[in-house]
Amino acid sequence: MKLSVKEKLGYSLGDTASHFVWDLVGFWLLIFYTDIYGLTPYLAGVIMFVGSIWDAVMDPIVGVISDRTNTRWGKFRPYLLFGAVPYAILAVLAFTTPDFTMSGKFAYAMITCLLLRTAYAFVNLPYSSLSAVMTDDSNERASLNTYRFISAYIGQFIVTGAALYLVSFFGALGQQGDSVNQAQGYQITVMLFGVLSVIFFLITFFTTKERVPEPKKQDNNVLTDFKYLFMNKAWIVLTIVGIVSFIMFAMQNAAIAYYFKYYIADAENVQLFNIVGTVALIVALPASKPLAKRFGNKKVYIMSSVLSGIFFALIYVAGDNLWLVYTFNVLAKMAYAPAVPLLWTMLADVADYGEWKFNRRTTGLCFSASVLAQKLGWAIGAAAASWILGVTHFVANADVQSDSAMLGIRLLVSVIPGVLYASCALVMIFYGLDAQTMEEMKQELADRRVETEND
Template identity: 30%
Template structure:
């Protein structure tokens, strides 16, 4: 079995790194699929007020993202720069996840304040464990193929976590809570939070940062200058807004779409499960496809496949067979796209080191995370506005035509448009062509 210079086997590190995304997705998928629904239909909060909360909390969260990235770039411990955050962020992440899906016994105004506090706490603790997941990758290996293998492992376990949530969460909510969905969500989040915490501890014990850089005296001015000169990253960063806004908008509206438009709540569980299992399986082919086609080309093709699948779902209207076929196609494209996306994140770090001679992996990863949260806030804002515009009535037997149109826009039309925008942006990404020579030159510098 192959080992790196610190004596950690490649497979141990791949598994250890991979389960960090399983830990994240046990919570993240709950947020993506059910938090908006939990706030409006269970906690009884106004959709427009929730929309505003998403925007405000994401602005606050953006500051903490940049702070954590800055801290990582200035962290120097015997465990490395990024690795310590898995250890210290695990418990707060699990704790706030539990609180976020708990309903306090207070007034509507009190519940709104509680939602702000717990959602901000969850977002910050998510940042503590999620930004290091991206910033640590360039330090785990300098080999491009091994980075893809690590990213593939990460996304396999990420999709596994998403599958567990999408296939079992509502079932467990009903099992633990019966007619009391609030109690069911609370118990489920306690269980998922505990498992997530344990998994992050295992990640901490299983990975090692092997790329040892000299301590850098980094100022904010130097960091901003380095990022501004990193053209591949600027393109990648713009793509984040298109890619993740569409994703969050569609996932947050999944339950609404299948209840209101299709008329089958049970089918939403089937589709959510497909959107987790198929990507998990498709993930295994990513290293081979990336080696044959290049990362950018694979990203673009997979994006178009995903969009095509959404079109099929919309054309299927209430036909379950057509909808499932569309979900299978969309999930295939999405799974390949997301896996190669996380592999691509590490490459602009090397480009920046090659061009400027400084490593700002923490700040770069933090801004990527911040942009993802901006996308989530925008998606939440759009969803809240559209639900309010459509006069959506929680638990109503029938919805207005305007509410139905709003949900179709959320689940299908707007996400398709954003995927097309993502493809256009990524067509300008040229780093794949330059990267082999950059690797050679960086290797020569390290030998000097």
């Protein structure tokens, strides 16, 4: 099933919408909690960790519900229509700073964080699952996900490049002299990105179509869904890769602001660093589809993990030499860029594999459980970053940090994420869906659907 450029672009804007809000959470919520709202690193880490437990409950529920949703708009598209506005509102509340006691602040931050995670699940999980039912062609899925992640990183580019400037601009409104109310700045900035997210999700809803049906005789037994999901070895491999890689992403994203503020002693430089890294990703992403067609999804992912892991680790060797820091980061981002859309392409293929092997299609559960693993990895990584800061005796807003705190910050953006991401290559060795299997699977599923339609 070939997709038009219009539909690919429309679909891709949904991930721009997700990044407009979720990148604010990933890059700045931790430092917002500690440096703006006044929570201790330990309490902030607890919130991140509890959020992962909450996701463990909510994400599979969303997957099961979406698999059983049947409307005139399809299974997954309705969630974009009805979930976008609550998602934006809760994002604003998460970056709001009511004047409570420390325990009150902790409770407020915990509640708003959990509600935001819930809203994100009800929008982003169906959005991710949508790519698997728009087409059954693996190459088209690779192309679709390339469009998706180019738009996603453009969203990240905008957020990481403009957010702190917008915080300063909006934070200065109504203030005297050169003073800046950062809490106000964050809140208005999130409002702006929240509105844009709603608009983009609606564009995705109106420009996409669901085409791949589930088997007509499939029952609604939830336990059976989970039974066959955990019998799907390819899904297990991708889930482990998702956990490990997102621990890496979260650690580095959470620590990078600390790295530039305290080690490089130039907090504003993080903006340019993030911009350059995102540009490197966008430039290298189009290589994903041709590399996959030439070498296969599995081989490309393995080489990407190894090379990017090495380059990330070399950031530690660069010390405070900004030219080398930027160079190694650009090389790392370009090395792992082709693997980004391939992970989601392979997840769609894994959903097909479940239908082919067990005659049971659970697209929503397959994606939601994998995204749960990724979010669990993200939460573990963010919490671990916070706890490592605590263990190494980091002191928020101190003019001088201890040597142990500096070491912890440096490791969090270089060696630790480098080793973690390179280890994904070892896991991917066990991924069994090669090109020959995929072609056989595609043809048999097409024949089954024709037979079902003729019955």
